[in-house]
Amino acid sequence: MLLDPGSARLSPASSPFLAAARRQQLQDRVPVWFMRQAGRSLPEYRRVREGIPMLESCARPDLVAEITLQPLRRYGVDAAIFYSDIMVPLLAVGVELDIVPGRGPVMAHRFAGEADLAALRPVEPTDVGYVTEAVQILVRELGEVPLIGFAGAPFTLASYLVEGGPSKDYARTKSLMVGDPELWDALCRRLADISAGFLAAQVAAGASAVQLFDSWAGSLSAEDYGRYAQPYAARVLQRMAELGVPRIHFGVGTAELLPLMGAAGADVVGVDWRLPLSEASRRIGPAYAVQGNLDPALLGAPWPVLAERVRAVVRSGALAPGHIFNLGHGVPPDADPAVLGRIVDLVHEEGPKLRREAGAQPADGRGSP
């Protein structure tokens, strides 16, 4: 249904997305997907979500599968990403919280100390049966298109727990982190285990890759990131390495953190729009593929200008050892799906040629001029 039935590729294992993630980029395809491709920008999403609170929608396998598949029906993207919320695994172990529309995750109680640690027990597969079920439906439906598992990284999760909700400056989080490093360590180890358990459930049910979102890591200096965030992301990614799936690691405003985010145990480092992919790849090193990085704020620009930006991203990504096209952050709620569709088509139609012109080195040895 979703891919050319004449294709020789019969399982996600040989998909262009996974090949790029493994630095074995296929010469005839630049893979593309969008963070938040499933979500409010799609009218069909708004329709199925009507009257259903966010966290409820994440716990209904039929709805999760439907929402995850919606962008695949609309766009010829090369991967699906499991529809969920970074707070879902916390909810699954019994943390009281809600997602408030227009505001974000709001905790019933702020994390206040030692006594709150006990509630943060590991995620067992039985806690997230609806995840297993949804992934199983999805893997069946998706066929050759890989499904990316989804979870938030410990620093970002901790920030919601400690602040009690979204924050501009993470003042409580940072004060705890530097002021009580032992408690911080205990908190983030538990969050790492929760995050890893949530991803492991998705992989066990058939997800082909994972993306770890440390969305707010960019609020830290490299020194603080290395000390207070990276070790816990590494703990999650290490568990994923044992499961043998490619690991994408992403945050916003992380130009200074990219090498550390790679070294945390990623195969692919997600890059926001602030740094050209060629420069990002130079900083991260040859052992990593990159993902990104069109500025989502430009989606409303006139098409010829936007198309040039898309081409520039593909050219710049051609100089990395592997490139998965994406935005530099999530699809904004008011994005026009038609524009996203044009981007996918452009990346697929012109991508291989643009890469060759930019001087991409063949990785797969498959024939191409």
Add this chain to the structure above:
Amino acid sequence: MLLDPGSARLSPASSPFLAAARRQQLQDRVPVWFMRQAGRSLPEYRRVREGIPMLESCARPDLVAEITLQPLRRYGVDAAIFYSDIMVPLLAVGVELDIVPGRGPVMAHRFAGEADLAALRPVEPTDVGYVTEAVQILVRELGEVPLIGFAGAPFTLASYLVEGGPSKDYARTKSLMVGDPELWDALCRRLADISAGFLAAQVAAGASAVQLFDSWAGSLSAEDYGRYAQPYAARVLQRMAELGVPRIHFGVGTAELLPLMGAAGADVVGVDWRLPLSEASRRIGPAYAVQGNLDPALLGAPWPVLAERVRAVVRSGALAPGHIFNLGHGVPPDADPAVLGRIVDLVHEEGPKLRREAGAQPADGRGSP
């Protein structure tokens, strides 16, 4: 009243702040002030502002002087910064807007095109008589303490005009910028003239330095910054060069932009907390002093931890050709003034020794062990 009466320095011209800004750092003093030192963190500020809307407070010379002086009475900071709002010069030329508490600047109408340009005429001194009057009061009261003039840079001002208020992603702004570069150029030239006129009025009345806030420039890649923001900041800073005052140029999340922000025509580049000052200075080059960069989110950390961070900033700044201690962004509204006071004292008491230990090169040739 504010400085040691036995001091040999009799005018701001020889103040430690201006010396550092001119890369002639005095060996016996690390100058320190805080962005937003005048503001909501002070109970005396909240008292005098009670019932008075933000923009009204900026238009009353007595109140502007009082609020500007409040932190000087509390802390031994080495500079005052003119109390105002970046939207004041726009209001002065007749743009309809308001500052909504808890939200920020909100425009009566979004900037929509050519027809809205005419309203953005240059600021004449007669438009801002209250600024002249307030600065005159301040210069008299401040004696040897320099007053820093204050204005927003064109990109940041344009973002409020085009978005109609604060924004998370500047999508309209960026789409206009790349989609209609001629209109963008016309808009930003006018904003540069408004910003320069507002600063010129402050300098004419006696301000000893200026700081140009391009607060949201960090949302741009270096390429876009260089093309769509830097030329207009440069236009403002060039006017200031003609007036002979040191120029500080600051934005948040600008690690990748620092060299361009210096080259725009700054004497001092303000750095947020994400990059050590020594590394920032290495990137910007030896022709610039630096200002910053304690993470304001750490103000709530236990004092011994915070004090170590303060010392680290001083040591790192010692490797730049001039260092003015500051936070990496504005004082948060809930900051404890007592903590800020301890920071000022620490910087003054230990600063010279910390700089020597870190290997600072003497710039002024004045005796010091």
